[in-house]
Amino acid sequence: MKSVVIKQPNELVIEERPLPMPAAGEVRVNVKLAGICGSDSHIYRGHNPFAHYPRTIGHEFFGEIDAVGEGVNRSRLGQRVSVDPVISCGHCYPCSVGKPNVCTSLVVLGVHRDGGFSEYAVVPAHNAWPIPDAIADKHAVMVEPFTIAANVTGQIAPTEQDVALIYGAGPMGLVTVQALKGVYKVKLVIVVDRIDERLAMAQRSGADWVINNGERSLQAALDERGIMPTIVIDAACHPSILQEAITLASPAARIVLMGFSSEASQIVQQAITGKELSIFSSRLNANKFRVVIDWLEKGLIDPEKLITHTFDYHHVTDAIELFEKDQRQCCKVLLTFSQ
Ligand SMILES: [Zn+2]
Ligand SMILES: [Zn+2]
Structure with missing residues (x-):
């Protein structure tokens, strides 16, 4: 599979990597769309103190489950999902008071662990939120920004x-x-x-x-x-x-x-x-995927108004540069992967 990898600050490559297999409790997502966010650009430019290199960036992504690990119901195969990038331990103090977004051993996909600018991504099964059929792909990829x-x-x-x-x-x-x-x-x-x-x-x-x-x-x-x-x-x-x-x-x-x-x-x-x-x-999101999917289903928000550009992922460098330089025309820039 192809992945967008930041080898070190200011060095972005599209790299051939082995197809990852989901471990127990995980699913593999065949990524269809991903969104570019300020923090992706910060990791690319070496301005994110939490990032380690090399790193597959991307924490806003949507796709279809194409493989499941041990203990995950096979009925999830083929499910359309948006991925919550916040991975938490579930038992520390912040987790116990409903703030997994500041878990003492917080892992954020695309920052601390490889993320979604890739043809496939492996994520914990409960981070992959099913998207109702009525919600279009390009709106589903916008769930994460709205969880902010x-x-x-x-x-x-x-x-x-x-x-x-x-x-x-x-x-x-x-x-x-x-x-x-x-x-x-x-x-x-x-x-x-x-x-x-x-x-x-x-x-x-x-x-x-x-x-x-x-x-x-x-x-x-x-x-x-x-x-x-x-x-x-x-x-x-x-x-x-x-x-x-x-x-x-x-x-x-x-x-x-x-x-x-x-x-x-x-x-x-x-x-x-x-x-x-x-x-x-306010940092990232604390279990807000369900909330935003509900907003989308009820038509209370309109992601369409924020999407200004879409690029094939092969042009990811152009996409990130546009996002960084053209604040007048640019809001949300999407990358398409396998369609
Ligand atoms: Zn973001
Ligand atoms: Zn925790």
């Missing part, structure tokens, strides 16, 4: 009376916009970014109001309308955002961080306690 949003909203339980401010109209921001509007019917969703084309994508995904903070002050724009957000989500992930979020937030607001910056954020306690703000963080 499901994990955020799972932390803060949005209601219709919330006013949400989202920093960043990249893929993570946009899936969150769709969840807040489509699933939770939040009355006002505001998106701030410095790229107009991305703000236009946010509007297509349901944002009620978009602000280009490269052109005008966000604080002034909100003050003008007397708006204090009750939810602030940082999907832009810059260390300076946290203090601004604290300043802009309504009393009793919830703030969610999604970033991985290792730089310090300078913050002042006073407004956090003065307004009794709750600050959450």
Whole structure:
């Protein structure tokens, strides 16, 4: 089989590898589609501290089960599945409180273990989530990105009376916009970014109001309308955002961080306690595949609005470069494998 392998930072090859056999409790997935995410590019460029090389990247993928290991029901052969990349031990403290995404021995497919940019991938059987026939292949491959949003909203339980401010109209921001509007019917969703084309994508995904903070002050724009957000989500992930979020937030607001910056954020306690703000963080997803498959079945979200490009996997380098360089036109880039 062919796999997309990062041999070392900045060296990507499409390599012939032996067809893997599923071990006990595992299934083999004949991959049909995979999505490119920022973390794939970070591993390619050597910017992901968790990655070991060589590595088959890809943690957003969809395909069909074509072999099962010992102890897995053979009725699963032929099943269409999306794969949850989070592999957890099931018994440590975070696992015991429903947060397998931060398991003390966490393994993420495509990061710590070979992932889905490959003609075949072997994964634990319970990580392969059956996809109902009514959900198209290219929507099924988008389940994982939407689980990022499901994990955020799972932390803060949005209601219709919330006013949400989202920093960043990249893929993570946009899936969150769709969840807040489509699933939770939040009355006002505001998106701030410095790229107009991305703000236009946010509007297509349901944002009620978009602000280009490269052109005008966000604080002034909100003050003008007397708006204090009750939810602030940082999907832009810059260390300076946290203090601004604290300043802009309504009393009793919830703030969610999604970033991985290792730089310090300078913050002042006073407004956090003065307004009794709750600050959450969100990483990957904690058992959210079932939730998102349900959203898709009910038509509450529309992955179509986020898919901007599709490439055959032989052109994976072009696809990743486009994803990295063209933030104006590009949102989700898909790779096709065996069709
Ligand atoms: Zn991702
Ligand atoms: Zn665990």
